[in-house]
Amino acid sequence: MELITGENISILIFFAGFSGLMLKRNVIKSIICIGIMQAAIIIFFLSSGLSPDNVPPIDATGLQNVADPLPQALMITDIVIGIGVTAMALSLFIHMYHQFGTSDWEKAFKLRKDSEE
């Protein structure tokens, strides 16, 4: 069937992570959903332009049906960027927990608005 390709699965995972980011109230769950969305984008870039009968691009001059090496080389850096963003987001969450006493962004917003008046 044409419905179970790599791009469709990656769009499904992306929207699952996006709905989790919108509908949950805990900050740790939001950070996890951002990581899920990053993984979905990486899968989408890798699986557009690949067919099931491709040969890996190692020692392949003059062969037919070789896989595209350029998106693979660019997605390596994307994973390390995801690690850096997650590490900084978690260390900022510790500051928020110590200041407001809760890990709920709605309650922290109300506490911050009450303390400003």
Add this chain to the structure above:
Amino acid sequence: MSDKSYLMSHFIGFMYPIILLIGVYIIVNGHQSPGGGFHGGAVLATVFICRYLENPNEDLRIHSLEILEKLLFFLILLLPVVLLFNNISMSIISNKLYLLIMNILIGLKVCTGLSIIFYRFVFYEGGGIWN
């Protein structure tokens, strides 16, 4: 969590050199088989995590890891500027040597960077208000 479990420490102590060997193999054979600096560096970082899982009480000098990371970044910046951005024509052997040294430097840098992030979270942020 400052008490260790004997099952975890004995099993991880057995797996420790195997993971080290696989990581070094992935880094060094980056130019002729799938792998490279970034992939092998992430596998080598699990060696430091295994060391913490085996013995959670032991302290580590994080300051020497930080100095090593800055030195490695300076070397990674120096090598392409000297060898690649000029008009000198290189032979095959010097090209392969450049690929090998760059893969090893990138692998070590990624390993130390990720293990510093892990150790800062484990040693300094836990305890106290979280227990």
Add this chain to the structure above:
Amino acid sequence: MSKFKTIAVIILMLALIITIFILSDFSESNTSTADYYIENSEKDTAAINAVTAIYLNYRVYDSIFETLILLVSVSAVIHFSWRKDHE
């Protein structure tokens, strides 16, 4: 509160189906960049692996700034820590 959540879930599922239909006819038949990389990567650099030749020779700027990202994120984690009695 639950009525808002059901409306949001329904709109998201509609957006999912529309996106799958928009991105389904994605025929790519221009592979000149990939052909150049596969043909000439063993002649220019001495690497058999095409991916290694790309991220270490053709696009080495990305790898250099990638390591810079790691250095900045490590220093950000050390700077934003809560405890004040380190080292």
